[in-house]
Amino acid sequence: MPLLExxxxxLDFVSGDANLRAIDDVSLxxxxxxxxxxxxxxxxxxxxxxxxxARLVPTPPARYVGxxxxxxxxxxxxxxxAELCSVRGGVVSYVFQEPSASLNPVMRVGRQIKEALKLxxxxxxxxAEVIRLLKLVGIPAPKLRLNSYxxxxxxxxxxxxxxxxxxxxxxxxxxxxxxxxALDVTIQAQILELLRELKKRLGMAILLIxxxxxxxxxxxxxxxxxxxxxxxxxxxxxxxLRQPLHPYTRALIDSVPKLAAGTTRLSAxxxxxxxxxxxxxxxxxxxxxxxxxxxxxxRVPPLAxxxxxxxxxxFYPIGAR
Amino acid sequence: MNLLEVRQLKVHFPLKPGVFGRTRGYVxxxxxxxxxxxxxxxxxxxxxxxxxxxxxxxxIVRLTEPTGGSIWFDGEDIARLTRxxxxxxxxxxxxxxxxPYGSLDPRMTVENIIGEALDIHQLAASSxxxxxxxxxxxxxxxxxxxxxxxxxxxxxGGQRQRIGIARALAVEPRLIVCDEPVSALDVSVQAQIIxxxxxxxxxxxxxxxxxxxxxxVVEHISRRVMVMYLGKIVEAAEAKxxxxxxxxxxxxxxxxxxxxxxxxxxxxxxxxxxxxxSPVAxxxxxxxxxxxxxxxxxxCQVEVPPLRLVGPEHxxxxxxx
Numbered sequence: 106m107p108l109l110e111x112x113x114x115x116l117d118f119v120s121g122d123a124n125l126r127a128i129d130d131v132s133l134x135x136x137x138x139x140x141x142x143x144x145x146x147x148x149x150x151x152x153x154x155x156x157x158x159a160r161l162v163p164t165p166p167a168r169y170v171g172x173x174x175x176x177x178x179x180x181x182x183x184x185x186x187a188e189l190c191s192v193r194g195g196v197v198s199y200v201f202q203e204p205s206a207s208l209n210p211v212m213r214v215g216r217q218i219k220e221a222l223k224l225x226x227x228x229x230x231x232x233a234e235v236i237r238l239l240k241l242v243g244i245p246a247p248k249l250r251l252n253s254y255x256x257x258x259x260x261x262x263x264x265x266x267x268x269x270x271x272x273x274x275x276x277x278x279x280x281x282x283x284x285x286x287a288l289d290v291t292i293q294a295q296i297l298e299l300l301r302e303l304k305k306r307l308g309m310a311i312l313l314i315x316x317x318x319x320x321x322x323x324x325x326x327x328x329x330x331x332x333x334x335x336x337x338x339x340x341x342x343x344x345x346l347r348q349p350l351h352p353y354t355r356a357l358i359d360s361v362p363k364l365a366a367g368t369t370r371l372s373a374x375x376x377x378x379x380x381x382x383x384x385x386x387x388x389x390x391x392x393x394x395x396x397x398x399x400x401x402x403x404r405v406p407p408l409a410x411x412x413x414x415x416x417x418x419x420f421y422p423i424g425a426r
Numbered sequence: 427m428n429l430l431e432v433r434q435l436k437v438h439f440p441l442k443p444g445v446f447g448r449t450r451g452y453v454x455x456x457x458x459x460x461x462x463x464x465x466x467x468x469x470x471x472x473x474x475x476x477x478x479x480x481x482x483x484x485x486i487v488r489l490t491e492p493t494g495g496s497i498w499f500d501g502e503d504i505a506r507l508t509r510x511x512x513x514x515x516x517x518x519x520x521x522x523x524x525x526p527y528g529s530l531d532p533r534m535t536v537e538n539i540i541g542e543a544l545d546i547h548q549l550a551a552s553s554x555x556x557x558x559x560x561x562x563x564x565x566x567x568x569x570x571x572x573x574x575x576x577x578x579x580x581x582x583g584g585q586r587q588r589i590g591i592a593r594a595l596a597v598e599p600r601l602i603v604c605d606e607p608v609s610a611l612d613v614s615v616q617a618q619i620i621x622x623x624x625x626x627x628x629x630x631x632x633x634x635x636x637x638x639x640x641x642x643v644v645e646h647i648s649r650r651v652m653v654m655y656l657g658k659i660v661e662a663a664e665a666k667x668x669x670x671x672x673x674x675x676x677x678x679x680x681x682x683x684x685x686x687x688x689x690x691x692x693x694x695x696x697x698x699x700x701x702x703x704s705p706v707a708x709x710x711x712x713x714x715x716x717x718x719x720x721x722x723x724x725x726c727q728v729e730v731p732p733l734r735l736v737g738p739e740h741x742x743x744x745x746x747x
């Protein structure tokens with residue numbers, strides 16, 4: 106049984122009288138010590154999906170309309186608040202995009218990490234363990250850093266502290282939501298290297314959310330591509346990036362400038378990402394799709410398995426007859 | 427002939443603790459930078475946050491006052507122009523900003539945002555000519571002419587960036603400084619804006635100074651590329667050359683840090699240790715030596731490497747290049 110299994114999740118945001126469907130029929134599974142990348146553009150629902158795993162989306166305005174989320178054998182959507190508390194951190198931990206916004210600015214770094222330990226591993230809530238964690242995430246001079254405030258650290262160091270905090274309760278799943286987007290490329294390379302190493306050493310599963318396809322190629326075992334609240338394609342990284350089945354995946358890969366590619370013109374996707382509440386009928390990508398046919402706006406394509414392990418939400422996947 | 431020639435440009439910000447404090451030193455945001463730009467050419471400028479690339483861009487259009495050096499534009503030193511003269515000359519050089527949300531006045535209609543530039547330079551003889559010109563500009567950047575009466579909040583990020591481009595184009599400039607024009611946009615929209623900038627360049631013979639942190643984007647759009655680190659140019663060459671045969675260890679690390687979409691590409695990963703040093707107290711000698719995998723001591727610690735030619739149209743500031 107997989108560590109995480111999301112089945113047909115549906116989530117609405119209630120705004121006035123309107124119910125805006127942000128997540129529509131999303132299914133995902135993630136095995137122990139597997140890395141899954143969730144890719145998509147802004148507003149596609151990737152962060153909301155990830156937050157739902159620990160039921161962290163505030164209700165209201167959100168409302169879980171349907172579906173199940175199984176985490177380590179338990180149904181998250183049916184948990185009591187006490188159970189949720191033990192799952193948050195204990196089973197699944199989060200690292201977010203902006204470390205300076207996630208850390209408490211008036212609390213020393215050591216104490217913030219200790220807080221996580223107190224909740225989940227009280228017997229280990231001591232300086233020695235905090236220092237071990239800081240060392241684990243590659244912070245130089247960890248003994249001195251215990252007493253630093255977040256503002257005394259650079260963005261890359263702050264993100265390492267966030268990681269130390271997330272790892273403190275020894276979670277089985279780490280959700281990293283755009284963990285390097287706010288960082289410079291050389292610092293991004295450091296953090297990605299660290300994630301790869303930690304995964305190897307600790308054997309945890311990683312759900313990595315990103316809009317950067319380069320990071321996908323570097324990190325993921327499997328990929329799920331989201332568009333307008335739905336998963337449009339999932340598959341093993343290698344195959345998906347080499348031979349995408351969904352026209353959106355193809356277009357996304359093609360629109361990224363690549364180093365030393367020698368192309369003179371990028372192939373852009375026309376139009377723009379649809380806003381929540383304004384998703385087109387039928388296949389949601391059809392207004393921007395280069396391969397659309399008349400019926401694409403009429404019928405909603407299901408997410409179907411076209412090859413073993415490769416699922417696509419398209420009536421006319423690339424390469425199929 | 428060169429459209430722009432920058433000679434030994436310096437932008438030093440005084441460090442003054444408190445309101446009445448005495449100057450305690452300088453942040454050398456731009457230190458001794460020289461380069462040229464031909465009409466109709468794109469020059470890329472890459473570097474990480476805090477390296478001074480935005481300050482350099484702003485100094486060239488004199489949004490930030492240079493503290494030394496000269497900026498020859500069309501045979502005239504902009505750095506020494508009076509305010510009144512500068513205002514008239516600004517018609518020839520414009521700027522596009524990173525944040526499409528912060529750079530448009532939310533209380534002005536699109537017509538007035540673009541029209542303001544026309545009014546300042548008295549480029550529209552009558553109100554009907556003004557209206558016509560604005561419609562033309564909107565169509566030039568791929569927007570519907572009927573959008574003129576709308577406000578910025580009604581547009582998506584990509585559309586706003588188009589409005590910013592139309593505003594810059596309104597005065598028929600010869601040079602546009604583009605400061606991270608696509609980094610706030612979704613991947614699929616990025617390609618649209620890059621293509622638009624290239625089309626407009628062809629049509630109007632524009633020269634661009636294209637500032638970005640994304641090396642792949644810069645390589646794609648530029649003929650030549652400069653790499654900046656802590657206020658100094660550390661390497662400059664043709665785009666192809668700098669990607670294929672980088673001479674400076676910093677450029678090499680930057681290139682290897684770019685995550686690659688293709689999962690098959692086997693590259694050497696150079697992960698630089700440490701953070702970007704604070705420009706308040708840059709390291710002595712070569713500013714890159716504390717992170718450099720090739721640094722030799724004590725030479726790199728003491729001797730500042732000059733930017734020197736290492737090949738045709740290729741210069742690097744490294745003792746071992």
